[in-house]
Amino acid sequence: MTPAGAAPAGLDATLRALADPTRRGVVDLLRDGPRRAGDLALALGATPPAMSRHLRVLRRRGLVSERSHPDAARVRVYRLEPAPFAELGRWLAAVEALWSEQLESFAAHVQRREGQT
Amino acid sequence: MSEVVVRTRVRGAAAAAFRRFTAEVDGWWKRGPRFRFDPQGREGKLAFEEGEGGRFLERFGDDDVLEVGRVLTWEPPRLFAFRLHPPAPGGGSGTRVEVRFEATDDGFTRVTLTHSGLDTVPTGGRMRALRSTSLRNALSTWWADLLRGVAPRVG
Known part of the structure; x- marks a missing residue:
């Protein structure tokens, strides 16, 4: 079961990047809209250097991006990026399609066998 | 959504469906x-060893056996679960497949298969904590929430 047995490398990286409560906290907060690194650190009780490391991990994986604030170009804000989440959704859809085929095959097998008895 | 759920219905009692699913796996597994x-790419014969802890095997010959999973729950006629090993070393702890068999009033059995993909997460370091069920459930809820709420909005 190829998609079922192993997530694609990108998805693995996504899950690894999210394997940390602070980074999951960042994603949760960014669901409500873009935020500055300092705000995120404060909200999650992390030191600014620690937050900066977490944001680097998320950014490298493409889960968040850093942009200028629309009203103040000098202020940098972080926002969520949809692509990795879409990838996760596609992978789940592929796994579901595989199991649908499998269960159809199982149902056909049972019908064949029950017909014989 | 951290897992996929697929259902079907087969004629006959749950005990028979359980037996055909497990003992006759090579007859229906695609x-x-x-x-x-x-x-x-060789094609062998699949088999579940009965009982909890039993191996899920693909056999190519007498001494040529590939262990592809382990039986986690063996509770006929209602519940069967197994772990699918990751295909490559270091690929995480594998994924979990749970199959429920429920008799219906009209002589059929409803089969519900749930494949949790979260366990593909590598198990090194912090992720070992995921082996604890409550944490895994918490994370699973988090994913469910995330994919329902975030993905459509940012996507």
Whole structure:
């Protein structure tokens, strides 16, 4: 079961990047809209250097991006990026399609066998 | 959504469906590289060893056996669960497949298969904590929430 047995490398990286409560906290907060690194650190009780490391991990994986604030170009804000989440959704859809085929095959097998008895 | 759920209905009692699902796995598990396990593409015979802890095997010959999973729960006629090993070393702890068999009033059995993909997460370091069920459930809820709420909005 190829998609079922192993997530694609990108998805693995996504899950690894999210394997940390602070980074999951960042994603949760960014669901409500873009935020500055300092705000995120404060909200999650992390030191600014620690937050900066977490944001680097998320950014490298493409889960968040850093942009200028629309009203103040000098202020940098972080926002969520949809692509990795879409990838996760596609992978789940592929796994579901595989199991649908499998269960159809199982149902056909049972019908064949029950017909014989 | 951290897992996929697929259902079907088969004629007959739950006990029979359980037996056919497990003992006759090679008769219904689909063939071909998308479904079978050998990296070289050989096609063997699949078998579950009965009982909790039993191996899920693909046999190519007497001494040529590939362990592709382990039985986690063996509670006939209602519940069967197994772990699918990751295909490559270091690929995480594998994924969990749970199958429920429920009799219906009209002589059929409803089969519900749930494949949790979260366990593909590598188990090194912090992720070992995921082996604890409550944490895994918490994370699973988090994913569910995330994919329902975030993905459509940012996507």
